[in-house]
Amino acid sequence: MQNALPFPQPRPVPSPGPVQNPARDPGHDPAAPPPVPLAPPRRRRRRLAVLALVLLLFAAPVAAAGLYLFALAGDRFRSEAAFSVRAQDAPVPAAGLFGVLGGLGGGEASDAEILFDVLRSRAMAERIDARLDLRAIYGRVPGDLVFGLPADATAEDLARHWRRAVRVTLDRQAGILSVSADAFTAAEARAIAAALLEESTRIVNGLSAQARADAIGFAAADLAEAEARLRDIRARLADFRRAHRIVDPSADAAGQMGVVSSLEQDLARALIDRDMLRAYAGPEDHRLTQADRRIAAIRARIEAERGAIAAAGAAPGASPMPDVLAGYEALLTDLEFAQEAYTQAQANLAAARAEARRQTRYLATHIAPTLPETAEYPRRWADLGLVAAFAAMLCALALVSTYSVRDGRVAG
Incomplete structure (x- = not known):
């Protein structure tokens, strides 16, 4: 029994408390890598918050925009037209209809400005709606929540949508009005532009007749x-x-x-x-x-x-x-x-x-209402890229603001 080998004795286990200075620990190996500390729960919560912020400010807007652009938005066609008010007796733009016939100068700016305001007005939207049923035209794609128009839209909703779907620009120097009309079909876009041209002709003829009647009436009253x-x-x-x-x-x-x-x-x-x-x-x-x-x-x-x-x-x-x-x-x-x-x-x-x-005002058509062959809008990839860029900038700004606030708290 005395010649039997003794059992190895277990080494004493160090206390689980943290070591303040590992270099003074007799069992510390200087060549060993330092132990990796476990991430505390607060750091994990911070990472989850950053992930949620990215999802909320970047991923969600980009996904919603992609869903709308590629699944819900309808193709929109654009028809364009251009015209101006002229007079038969002058090669230059006609003078104002509300001036004296045979006028004292001015130019056609007053006529063009009248048409510019009328074409964008609620009254014009109601006239075109009575002729073409704009609620049916713009409600053709029910899923398009941005550019579509519900069937029960009010007159105010129709007027606001009219200003978005129909764009009118005025070259004040040349007196030329340019009109572009959007619709979900090419034929309807052209029909809207043609109706605008006809209404403009009717307005110019009415103003011209009124100006002639006023001029003759004033002269007769003076007589x-x-x-x-x-x-x-x-x-x-x-x-x-x-x-x-x-x-x-x-x-x-x-x-x-x-x-x-x-x-x-x-x-x-x-x-x-x-x-x-x-x-x-x-x-x-x-x-x-x-x-x-x-x-x-x-x-x-x-x-x-x-x-x-x-x-x-x-x-x-x-x-x-x-x-x-x-x-x-x-x-x-x-x-x-x-x-x-x-x-x-x-x-x-x-x-x-x-x-x-002798003097008769008329509407000179420079560009007849066009019939588009392909849809110009929406430009899906370009619009999605813009949404992604803005979302990325917003998300980056939010992250920078969050870390700035955290660093300020730690420093305090």
């Missing part, structure tokens, strides 16, 4: 006003003549002044005759006495005629002749202006009618 004023002044002149019992006070005054002038000539001859008589007759010659009496009588008559002209008109109790002449001349001046205004108003009316017949 009626000038005619009424002329009639009024003529009636006042007739009343004036009846009141003073004088057809032409200026002619009467001229006649009376002619009598005075004749008397003055007689007075001059009488003075000359008396002077010649004094040359050879004595002071007591009865011929000198007669000459003096004749001269005195002529002077008295001249004074009497001048007093009659200055004192009163032809009728007893009438106003003084200067006042009568002043009133008569004022009426004559008003009558002259009224006649000139009436003549000018007649010329303006004739010119407005001529311009209305």
